[in-house]
Amino acid sequence: MTEQNTIRVPQQTRSIEKKKRLMDAAMAEFGAKGFHGTNAKGIAKGAGVSVGTFYAYFTDKKAILFEIINQHLIEIDQSIFKTLTRKMDEGATGREVIGHIVKLGHEAHHHSPELLRVMLSMQYIDEDFKEYAATEFNGTTTKLSKFLKTMSDRLRITDMEAAAQVVANAFEETMHSVATGQPHVEQDRLYNALIDMTSIYLFKDPDAPLSHPSQDN
Template sequence: MPPHADKQRKRPKQDRAKETRTRILTVSAHLFGSRGIGNTSTNRIAAEAGMSIGTLYRYFSDRDEIVKELTDSLFLQVEDRYSRLLTVAADKTPRDAVADVIRTAVEILVANGPLVRALVADLHFYGSGIPEFEPRLRMIIKLYLIHLLGPTKNVDIDIMALVVLNAGFATALRSVEMEDEGLDRDVVIDNTADMIGAWIASVTEPV
């Protein structure tokens, strides 16, 4: 049984310790993607990473903590990329800005495809972290829309952020498997951006 007394492990400072921690996360992401989260034990992760289970527990107290770390890493990638988008949002049309939001999410999710599929597939029976991911992402999109649109009236920016998230993020999640289904990812992104951009233009009116 894993030790739970020290739930929050200290982050390693030495290069060797950092490399070990990174190896655990890399192996975990691969195994989660190929076997599913629920079917991947910490013993299996340790074995695949070439270390003892005791060594793994020096860095992560259990599988939940590994999943949370991987999910947080996905969010930080999104946050970093969207922060860069904010610097040019004001120069974009709503349609092009939405396309940038979706395309950025797609690039990140496709790059982490196996892990994303595992997180979504195990959502209903395992604490995959996706429910915590959604409100954090919605807040970023809300800030992005405020920056993009400026002062507006008769617009509920919270609802707009939720709509953009639901349509855009759903497209991003589905994009992980679009090419396997014979769909053109860029066409789907452009069509989604066209629809959301047209809707934003129709409901926004400058003050």
């Protein structure tokens, strides 16, 4: 997947702003026209720059889409796991922690539902995206498995890796169905069911306060 790298790494404020305009314009174009209906000319026009400027930062439209996805996933990763650790330190219950994951996941998936549809469809028609999605999913389950291990004494499950994959799949499918407007049940009911299912599956007592291991002794 060599095409996902940018050509120029902006250093000055003006260049950074120009790259951001290109990425914002690309998000709008992908969301409105899909991957195949989007081209460098349209992205450049939306950003108010020349096509040559687009190619100074990105090799092609696939590269800029990868960059958008990367940035989005980094923001999600930093937000979710930091928030969960803080909530644990504050003594949130297992059910409340799962509720926070659902809340943050919902916000992340609704940042651009149209772009999410493009990302999901590309997994089925492009090998680079399929490989990328698999790598990202494996990275997420690895981090989730490590997070679960930090509170293993509170959990009823013992196979953290398997549990992480089951939970990640359940969250991904539910979040995607809500974000793309496909659920047959109302959003709140789906989310409440997801919270209940996950909490009962993971925790010995879903409604007992949690605390970070460093505070247990």
